[in-house]
Amino acid sequence: MIHRRLLIAGAVAASLAAPLTGWAQAPYPSQPIRLIVPFAPGGAVDQTARTISNALGERLGQAIVVENKPGASGTLGAGELYRAKPDGYTLMLALDSQAVNHHIVKNLSFDTFKDFDYLSLLVTTPQILVTRNDLPPKTIEEFVSYVKAHPGTAYGSAGTASAGHVNSAQLSIIKQLQTTHVPYKGAAPLLTDLLGGHIDFAFAGLSVMLPHVKAGKVKAIAVSSPGRSKQLPEVPAMNESIPGFEFPTWIGLVGPKGLPAPVREKILKAVHDVMHDPQVERRFADNAFDIVNSSPEVFATRVRKDSDIMADLVKRKIVLAD
Missing domain, CATH: 3.40.190.150 (Bordetella uptake gene, domain 1)
Structure with missing residues (x-):
């Protein structure tokens, strides 16, 4: 009798455990x-x-x-x-x-x-150097001259240590510019402030800036790709003025x-x-x-x-x- 009860108890336990085992071994992915x-x-x-x-x-x-x-x-x-x-x-x-x-x-x-x-x-x-529309410079040379004449010119980035920050910082040191960094929590809030005139320029992903460049809302100065972008062939590459400038x-x-x-x-x-x-x-x-x-x-x-x-x-x- 005791032996029969143990067998029954074991069978019940196994049947109860089966769904749990099946759930634990569900193939990936079984949820969002x-x-x-x-x-x-x-x-x-x-x-x-x-x-x-x-x-x-x-x-x-x-x-x-x-x-x-x-x-x-x-x-x-x-x-x-x-x-x-x-x-x-x-x-x-x-x-x-x-x-x-x-x-x-x-x-x-x-x-x-x-x-x-x-x-x-x-x-x-690619990163693209853009300025707010009312800034006078149209070329990288004009941009450098403008920033030298206006120490503390503010630039935005998608965050400290982002590619935009690195590119802006490297340009500042190469051309001996005095600039002010304003980090954001991404490219979208950066763009909002650039369009609003709260910052002067930025290096940002071309994927984000492209529609705004085409719409004439921001001014494109140069791209950081090895060559010119197919989407903006009229915009020069940075390395046309600064060899090796690419990040x-x-x-x-x-x-x-x-x-x-x-x-x-x-x-x-x-x-x-x-x-x-x-x-x-x-x-x-x-x-x-x-x-x-x-x-x-x-x-x-x-x-x-x-x-x-x-x-x-x-x-x-x-x-x-x-």
């Missing part, structure tokens, strides 16, 4: 995926998220929920990712500032290199460290398919993005490289002295 955008809506990172989210969700079979978490040059969003479980249900789109924030943002809760999985550098977009905006997909191998591979496969989807390719091209879709190894190397560039700028007090 959170995609952190660590900047305000409207900027290049947000544009990228909106471009890929639906297509990525279709390939993974779950909704991609875009969540803007602006602040501290992207470190607030990166902190959210660091605290997330490495289960594939929380990912982030990182801006170039992700590679360099550790040099200038104090008391970070995470290690930039050890605590994240750099999955793929997705896209780049584009990049955006990549990042996960928390420790993603299970099958989950990681599924994400990478889905991302590759999305970035080679003709409709997605066309949308990126129309908005002045260049698709990269690098391997994790290439992305991690780029992060290290940009970190080294910023380390040199900090050492020489180029960024912090402006």
Whole structure:
């Protein structure tokens, strides 16, 4: 009798555990995926998220929920990712500032290199030097002369240590300009203040500034790409006046460290398919993005490289002295 009761109890326990076991082993993904955008809506990172989210969700079979978490040059969003479980249900789109924030943002809760999985550098977009419309300069030479005659000319960036900050700071040091840096929580609020006349100029992603340049709302001076942009062929490249001047905006997909191998591979496969989807390719091209879709190894190397560039700028007090 005792033996029979034990058998029955075991069978009941097994039947109760079966649904739980099945739930724990549900194939990834079995619920919506959170995609952190660590900047305000409207900027290049947000544009990228909106471009890929639906297509990525279709390939993974779950909704991609875009969540803007602006602040501290992207470190607030990166902190959210660091605290997330490495289960594939929380990912982030990182801006170039992700590679360099550790040099200038104090008391970070995470290690930039050890605590994240750099999955793929997705896209780049040239930086473009723009001024508010009522500023007289039309060329880079005229711009330099104007700023020298007006010390303290204010420029905005999408955040401290962003590509826009680095480009503006480097231009200031190369041409010995006295400028004032105004950091924002992304390119969209920067653009609002530029249009409102509260700042004088900015380096920002061409993807964000292109429609406003074409509409005549801001004045384009030069682009930071190796050559002229197909979208704005009449606008010169910076390196036509300053050889080697190039530091584009990049955006990549990042996960928390420790993603299970099958989950990681599924994400990478889905991302590759999305970035080679003709409709997605066309949308990126129309908005002045260049698709990269690098391997994790290439992305991690780029992060290290940009970190080294910023380390040199900090050492020489180029960024912090402006």
